[in-house]
Structure formats: C-alpha cells, structure tokens
Amino acid sequence: MSKTTEELYREREKRVLDAIALTKPDRVPVVALFSFFPAKYSNMTVREVMYDPEKQWKAYWRTLTEFEPDMDQNPFALRFIGPLLDTLDFRQLKWPGHGISDNFTYQFVEDEYMMADEYEAFLFDPTDFMIRKYWPRVFGALGGLGKISPPRHIVTYAMGMPFGFAPYNTPEVAASLDALKAAGEKSMEIAKYAASYTAKAKEAGFPMQYGGFTQAPFDTLGDYFRGTKGLMLDMYRRPKLVIRACEKLLPLMIDMAVGASRASGNPRIFIPIHKGLDGFMSMEQFHTFFWPTLRDLFVALINEGIVPCPLWEGNCTSRLPTIGDIPPGRALYGFEATDIFKAKEILGDKVCIKGNVPLSMMATGTPEDVVAYCKKLIDVVGRDGGYIMDAASSLDNAKTENVRAMIDFTKEYGVY
Amino acid sequence: MNDKLINLMADLQEEETMKMVEELIASGTDPVTILDDARRAMEVVGKRFEQCEYFIPDLMMAGEILQGITKMVKPRIKQAQGAGKKGRVLVGTVAGDIHDIGKDIVTFMLDVSGYEVLDIGIDVPVETFVEKTREFKPQVLALSGFLTLAFDSMKKTIEALVAANLRDGLKIMIGGGQMDDEVRKYVRADAYGKDAVAAVNLCREWIGG
Known part of the structure; x- marks a missing residue:
C-alpha cells in the first residue's frame, strides 16, 4: 500500500530532524538548492521566472515533483523578485533586463553603501541610518527619504511634531512614499505566492528546508554596507568600529531569524557564510572579527528552538576546530569546498553535515562521476547518521542527469 | 635599499610607512628608490601570502599602501617608468x-x-x-x-x-x-x-x- 502524502511529509521531516539530531534516520536525506535550475529544466529563461509568478510556479513545481528531494525550498522569496526590483529601482543587484542577459542569474553589485566615516552614525541609530542614508543608496526610488527628519526627533506634540513632518510635503518625499506603496503591492504578491506554495507542497508531502534567512553580523556589514574591500581594509584601519558594528548588528540578525521562523512556523533558518572563509581572513582575524558574533547568533537561535543552517561557502577547512563550539545536535552545517571528510572527523559528534558534490562535477561531469562521489560521501560522511546529501551550492548550471543521479542514488544506496 | 621601509610596508603598518615615505621625500631621497623598496616589500607580502601567513585582506591592505606611496612619489619622478616589462x-x-x-x-x-x-x-x-x-x-x-x-x-x-x-x-x-x-x-x-x-x-x- 502506498503512503499518504501526510505520511510522506512526516517521514521526510523526521528523516531530516533525525540527521540534525545526530541520530540515524531510515536513510540519508537528500535536498537540493535548485536556484534557477528549474527555469532551464522547463525551457524558460531566468527572466521569465523572475517576472511571471505562474511560470515560476510551474517550473519549480515540476522540478519538485519530478525529482522528489526530501525537502524543498520555497522559490518565491528569492526568485520572484523582478517586479519588486523594478519598482524600487534596486541598485545592489544586476538582473536579466538590467545589466544581465535573460538566461543568467542575478548578481550582487559590490560597492560601499555605507562610507568609512559613517560608522558612528550607524552605531548611534542604525534604523535611522538605514532609512535616511542607506535606503536612498540601495533603492533608487527612495531617494526622497534622505530628506525626512530623523524619526527619533518626533516624539510628541512638544517634541519634534510641529515642524517634524514638513519634509513630507516635498515632491521628493512624496515620490518615495508612492514608491513604497507600490513596493507594498509587489511584496504582498510575493508573500501570497510564497504562502500558497508552501501550503501546496505540504499537501503534496514536501516540507520546506528553511523558514527564513539571516546572516553573520560581519557578513551583513561587509556584503551590504561596507563592501568586501571596504570591510577588509577596515579590519586594519578601524578595527574597534568593525567589532562594535558587528555587536550592534547581532541582535538585529537574531531578531530577523526569530521573526521569520515564528511567521513561517519552520525552525530552520538559512545563513550563508561569505567572508569568514579560509583565505578571506587570517585565523586571528576570524577569531577577532567573525566568529564571536556568529557563534553568539547560533547560540541565541538555538536557545530560541531554532536550527541555524549555515552554508559555509568556499573552503573553511581551517575553521573546523573552531566552529564545532556550539551545542551538539542543534545545527546543520552545509559545506561547499571544505574538506567534508575532515569535517566528519572533527565535527561528526557535534553537528549534522550537508553537502558537497562539487558544482564543477554537477555541471561538467557525468552521472557516473556523481554516483561515485555520492557513494563515498554516504560511506564516509554518512556513516552512523548526522549527514544530509546535497550539492556544494546552487544547481543553476547543473546537468539534469547529474541532479537526478545525486537524488536517486542517495535514495537507493543511502538506506541505513 | 631601505630595510626599515621594506619591513614597515611588508608588515602593513600603513601610518608608519606613509610617515617614513614623507620623511624620505623631505630629506631628498631619490623617489625611484622609494618605489623600488615598495616593490621589494610587495615581494615579501607575496611570499607571506604563498606561505599562508597572509590572506586576501593583507594583499588588499598592501595594495592600498602601495597606491598611497605611488601617489606621493610618482609626481616627483621625471622620466616615465614602465620600460622593461616582463611580458x-x-x-x-x-x-x-x-x-x-x-x-x-x-x-x-x-x-x-x-x-x-x-x-x-x-x-x-x-x-x-x-x-x-x-x-x-x-x-x-x-x-x-x-x-x-x-x-x-x-x-x-x-x-x-x-x-x-x-x-x-x-x-x-x-x-x-x-x-x-x-x-x-x-x-x-x-x-x-x-x-x-x-x-x-x-x-x-x-x-x-
């Protein structure tokens, strides 16, 4: 007798939860970061799925139901963003139709969106800094917000109120308020599709991998505010301010994750790791600038009942002894180019490991290559549980037969 | 060859390096030798990178220091450099x-x-x-x-x-x-x-x- 979708849902959720808890599931779970792979798989362009929610639904639903990974990723929040990017005239990405051709994935535009001399303003009142300085830089349509008075100045009738609203009567601010309203409509549409996709997937027996997103404080500061180069130089020129900014961002990053997890009802929060990698800073810098607030983030989330799911991008082999210092069995570490066999040795009794079929193999190799690599992963890293099969990172340019090989072989060979 | 300058720069001591370059210029040191020393310091930085003592941020910082020195020194160099490139x-x-x-x-x-x-x-x-x-x-x-x-x-x-x-x-x-x-x-x-x-x-x- 075949299982009901409800049974399948519980079975898949339990499989992943068992692996995270470092116990042995019925078999090695397998998941995938499809990214824009479903567009190619359904003969659509990246541009089409970014702008047309129905096409996006079709492409991702088809991929989910034809490959059947143990968990899915809701595509809408990170993929159906074309109309919102347009509305806000977003400056931190280039995307199809905006500096990128139709079949390529969107990419981040490195820049200093907070200047070196603006740390104090950020530390003094980060939300005000973001609304009046940072938003006008990253959203072309919100330039007028640079003209409003600091929200903290408007307290009551005797403090700030009488004159404080005057800037809202200028055309620039009015235009920004219109843009905010239009963005609200686009956001609502993304949220609507995202919610119904998760519900539909649940009905079909598929849990979602993640219920939200946050980042290491240092990564947030480097990716979106100071830029990679800016922040690297700040470690020499203004180290104390870097640490203070990371500490300021920490509760905001915790709050973001807790809020998303509560709203989605999903305990797993995705945390891509960008700048703490081997080569990107010395071990001393890692211990000074990167790890302290990241560890605090992990522990705070764990204390809230949340499972931090960092994807340690690049190679983090030298960081392995450090990053095991968290409560055991409560997190999920994805690895990209880290020596995953060494990770098993060092972290095996501390944290569930996920990954890492190389993207070069997924894009240029054969199914036989993939099967051979997956066999080794299951035999060595999968031994006694605590392991989830996945590719190293986004599958955008993977060959269909290689994705199929990774998923099907794991289901067949990964049974404990 | 000024070992002190080379070491300061190779150790990425930006302020001290720039101060020393200023002093050297003020005391009439040939700007070409200052640039030569900066290049020698970059060789040390490259070696340290190769030996995994230095990482990308160190290369970037060294680059900033070199840029700062070049900015100060270049206007004082009369003939154009750049001859004798390796390939x-x-x-x-x-x-x-x-x-x-x-x-x-x-x-x-x-x-x-x-x-x-x-x-x-x-x-x-x-x-x-x-x-x-x-x-x-x-x-x-x-x-x-x-x-x-x-x-x-x-x-x-x-x-x-x-x-x-x-x-x-x-x-x-x-x-x-x-x-x-x-x-x-x-x-x-x-x-x-x-x-x-x-x-x-x-x-x-x-x-x-």
Missing part, C-alpha cells in the same frame, strides 16, 4: 559574470610583479576577448569567473580564440570562485590557478620574469 597578460571576467574582486587582485599582483597587464573588465563578451587578444598580443590570457555560468562563457571564449587562429602560442589560465581543474579540462585552458600568487607563478613559468 604581456590580458585579464578579464568572462561574459555574464560581473564579479571583479578576485580579478582585480590578480591584475594588481601581476602588475607589481613586473608584467604589462591589460585588464578589460567584467562581463567581457567573447568577441572582445578575441579582438583584444589580436590587438594586445598577450603571451598569457587570464580568464576570471565566480559563478558556474562562467564555465560555458570560458569555453566559448577559448573556442572563439581557436577559430580566430589566436590560440597557438597563447597560454590560458582560469581562476575564480567555482573554478577547479575539472573546469580547466572542460573549457580547455592550460592551467587553473587557485589565487593571485598562483597566477603570478604561472606567468613566471610560462614567460619568465
């Missing part, structure tokens, strides 16, 4: 990929190592690589890419060079986020380099210097 290297990020951090470090390290480098930027169309290869006549072509989408762009770029009869005698290296030796075989390049110092070493091997 020509064409650098660019392939079509569709807009990442430049890694490429910029490679360009910088090749430049301070004495090569004549032409960096043609990011998201460089296949035809532009062909055209620039024809014009600039590099001995080495360095293709950069961060994403998996760069695999096919690299492959097409190299195929186009073959079709244009420009591949013979040209050494091609690839590097960047998702690159490895598997990709090197797929795109038919001559070598994969894992970082900027590897790029310099490949050039030394191929064209000397």
